[in-house]
Amino acid sequence: MAEKTWGGEPFWGLGYEWDPDWVLTDRQRELRDTLIELCEREMRANAKVSDDELKFPRRNLELLGEHGFLALTVPTEYGGLGEDHVAYAMTCETIARYGCASTAMCYVMHIGAVNTLMLRPTEALIDKYIRPLNSGKIGTLSYSDPETGSHFWYPISSGAERRNGGYNVRKKASWTTSGGFADFYVVQTTSPDFTGYDDLSVFVIDGEHVKAQPSSWDALGLRGNQSGPIEVAGVDIPGEQIVGPEGDGAASNDESVDPWFLIGSSSVWNGLAMGAIDIAKRQTTRKRHVDVGLRVADYPTIQDYIGEAVMDTNAARLFVYSVAQAMDNATQHNTVQPPPGEFARANFLHWAWQIKFNAAKNTAHVVDKMLHASGGSGYKRDMELERYLRDAKAGWVMGPTNEVLRQFVGKAVLLGFESLDYWNQHYNRRAVENELKKLDAEGKRKLAEELLAEVEKASAPAAS
């Protein structure tokens, strides 16, 4: 097995024998070597600057573009590397582990936006957004809505109307990674002729039409990713900037946005966990207690911490790679996209929820334990561990949050998928009957009168 190197020297963290290399092709291993080299040369140093100064990691993203990674999953005929879901998981994990987690998260959102376009490609979208990717063009996904918080699939502060052969688009987003820095924004709004919150459409908006306040971003971790609010304030766009047919939003979420986001972000959390273990290995094998003549790494307690962290993290990594492989199998390694009305990746969405829950839960625990193993030295900024700890804590709270995910899975297991009711459309008769039992006759009469008045109002002809 080849030795992992760092600036020409043996790597100071865990070697390749602790990486599940059998899931990668030779080409993917070469791509990983390139990424590790870029991290060692420049990206890791830039991570500190982004963290200290809340600076968008522009240079790191340019470096990724120079080496083809901004078009990793784009077919070679459009200038991409033609890679698949496993390669994407490896790339996100590697950038977060050895380089910069803020860059990795901007990259996840970028590839999410690129693949949402590539699910419904047109010549116009490819020429304008896909072919120029490696010149450093950055995209992002803007879904979360100020009115619905982590229910990012429910865009209330948005809308689109047909106008002059194109569309007029309104969108308010409470969080958008690379907000104010991206060149293009893939946004989800309610559809023209909106019929209900499952009737959503997807548009791509150029950076010049997006209002952002990057200076308002300040957070515990991922401080370079600039995930502030943005607004598209009723902007006219050409008809060719709709992505897929009108009303395709829910299908596009299930087939593209969620699968790519969940694989990529889970890989970032796994990369951060491995990166924290790397740092703890370096610290505990170097630090000596002169009184007992032992290194910190010689204490069984510390060995237990590291052993458990490696086993749990490798379980989370292999879970992600396995789901990525399932999506590769369903799409012939990302070379075949299902047409509207058909699904491939979406059939594994309930598996993708599980990988995100696991990876985010694991990384939050592992970074704490690596801090404990490293002692007070780990608490100081110069060892970098505290940045990994802060960055990793974003995993649990990023939508779909771990509270939402465990409920999705538990509810779907117990009550069936239809019980999930993303858009709050299904009447819960059991809950209503239970509440009604608590009312006396007068209370029921009052409620009945209120309901009847609502029905009258709703069925009255609109005033001309």
Ligand SMILES: Cc1cc2nc3c(=O)[nH]c(=O)nc-3n(C[C@H](O)[C@H](O)[C@H](O)COP(=O)(O)OP(=O)(O)OC[C@H]3O[C@@H](n4cnc5c(N)ncnc54)[C@H](O)[C@@H]3O)c2cc1C
């Ligand atoms: C670093 C970072 C980057 C981000 N980047 C992007 C981006 O690029 N694009 C984007 O669209 N969004 C992005 N987001 C937003 C993210 O996806 C969530 O929408 C956001 O974190 C939700 O925050 P909130 O304060 O609105 O949470 P709230 O929705 O107010 O949640 C508060 C609490 O309630 C819980 N909760 C919510 N709903 C339920 C429920 N149904 N059942 C049980 N518990 C529930 C939550 O889990 C949480 O514990 C980003 C977030 C972060 C932290």
